[in-house]
Amino acid sequence: MERFKEEQKETIVSTCNLLGLDRQVYYRSIQSRTRKQHISKQVIALVRGIRSIMPRLGARKLYHMLKDELSKLNVGRDKLFRILKVNHMLIKPKRSYHITTDSHHRFRKHRNIVCNTKISRPEQVWVSDITYLGSRKNPSYLALITDAYSKKIVGYDVSNSLAVDGSVKALEMALNTRKYKQEPLIHHSDRGLQYCSNEYQGILSQHNITSSMTEKYDPYENAVAERVNGILKQEFSVAKSVKSLDLKKKLVDEAVGIYNNIRPHLSNHMLTPKQMHLQNKLKMKQYKSKNLIEASFNEI
Numbered sequence: 452m453e454r455f456k457e458e459q460k461e462t463i464v465s466t467c468n469l470l471g472l473d474r475q476v477y478y479r480s481i482q483s484r485t486r487k488q489h490i491s492k493q494v495i496a497l498v499r500g501i502r503s504i505m506p507r508l509g510a511r512k513l514y515h516m517l518k519d520e521l522s523k524l525n526v527g528r529d530k531l532f533r534i535l536k537v538n539h540m541l542i543k544p545k546r547s548y549h550i551t552t553d554s555h556h557r558f559r560k561h562r563n564i565v566c567n568t569k570i571s572r573p574e575q576v577w578v579s580d581i582t583y584l585g586s587r588k589n590p591s592y593l594a595l596i597t598d599a600y601s602k603k604i605v606g607y608d609v610s611n612s613l614a615v616d617g618s619v620k621a622l623e624m625a626l627n628t629r630k631y632k633q634e635p636l637i638h639h640s641d642r643g644l645q646y647c648s649n650e651y652q653g654i655l656s657q658h659n660i661t662s663s664m665t666e667k668y669d670p671y672e673n674a675v676a677e678r679v680n681g682i683l684k685q686e687f688s689v690a691k692s693v694k695s696l697d698l699k700k701k702l703v704d705e706a707v708g709i710y711n712n713i714r715p716h717l718s719n720h721m722l723t724p725k726q727m728h729l730q731n732k733l734k735m736k737q738y739k740s741k742n743l744i745e746a747s748f749n750e751i
Contacts, residue, residue, distance in 0.1 A: 490524050494534050497521070504709055507542050507686040510535055512714065515721045560647060561662040565599075565639045572731040573601045574631040576663075579640040580676035581618065582684065584609065589694050593703060594621040597679045599639070600735060602716050603724035604679065604707050605629070609700045618645040622654055630728070639663040640676075682710065 497517050502508060513535075514521065514528045521531060535541050570576050576599040584591045594617040596606035606625030610617035638660050640646040646664065655662055683689050687706035693699050711724045718736045719727040727733065 490526065491534050491538070493524055494521065494526055494531065495538060495540070498535070498540065505686060505714060506688060508714065509542050511717065512721075515715050560642045561664045563639075563666045564661070564663040565637060568637065570600050570735055572631075572634070573598055573603070573728045574629060574634055574636055575600055576637045576639055577605065577625065577660075578676040579618070579621070579638065579646060580680060581613065581643065581645065582680040584684075584689060584699060585693070591696060591699055592617060593680075593683070593689070594618045594645075595676065595679060595683075596621050596625040597676055598724070598728060599675050600731075601724050601728035602675065602679065602719060603711055603728045607703065607707060609696065609703050611696060613645070615645045615648045615650055619651060619654065622651065626654075626658060635659075635661070637661045637663050639665075641665045679710075682714075683707070686714075 497520055498513055501513060501516060510532050511528075514531050517531075521527070526534070532541070565576055565578075568576065577596050578599050579594070579596045582593050582595065584593050591609055591611050592613055594606075594608045594610070595604060597604050605628055606621040606623070608617045608620035608624070610620075636658075638655055640663075642664050645651060646662075652662060683703070683706055687702075687710070689699070689702050689706050693702065713723060715721040715723055716727070720733055720736075722733075
């Protein structure tokens with residue numbers, strides 16, 4: 452064995468001399484490559500640990516959550532992106548839309564007052580929406596109410612129908628968990644039958660909540676709600692083909708808990724929705740939609 456090692460060293464020396472390389476440089480390059488591979492394996496293990504509960508979490512949020520551990524490995528944001536790219540772990544966004552809004556009804560439609568409102572605190576504006584879950588053979592619907600300032604999901608319900616009951620249950624949950632009850636509140640939604648119905652509007656009036664509605668069918672008019680829908684469906688895969696309604700509800704419960712309490716938000720200065728909801732000092736990050744110049748909603 453010793454003789455074999457000596458022969459191997461002599462071969463390397465001869466090769467290095469032939470190529471005009473320094474033997475020490477050769478060995479250092481091997482050590483450097485081995486060290487980089489070891490660091491990459493550690494980084495991938497850290498990422499997989501987080502993605503076990505948030506399977507499609509993006510690289511910027513991963514960097515924020517792993518910043519301390521990555522710093523010990525001397526891995527910055529750009530290096531993290533490179534490691535993820537080489538290992539095919541960067542997330543490509545998916546987009547799909549299913550229209551769940553029926554605005555052809557006899558009930559009163561309210562004008563959009565949110566587009567000119569500067570949002571500066573939690574429970575100033577709630578945005579509501581209904582998104583499609585499941586498949587055509589086994590459809591179900593998720594009614595959501597999200598705080599526009601903190602992006603916290605304050606109310607939700609999963610049902611097999613687009614009837615008003617699901618939206619009402621989501622609203623009742625939001626009202627039961629409301630923290631700042633003395634502050635004025637605007638409820639913003641599309642012009643769907645569920646939100647215009649006498650039952651839903653009656654609950655809003657009973658709690659002195661002002662109603663605001665989109666004036667066109669444009670996702671950018673209700674950008675916060677549309678984005679939160681997308682996060683739950685794309686990052687948490689709550690739209691999986693699950694037949695049991697009870698199981699769907701459990702999956703949504705789990706996803707909302709992780710979303711509210713663990714997942715950082717770019718528009719929340721990398722705070723979680725729960726953390727953002729407990730303060731009102733930070734200023735929201737704003738953007739102007741490409742279709743509605745007057746609209747001023749958040750990055751998520």
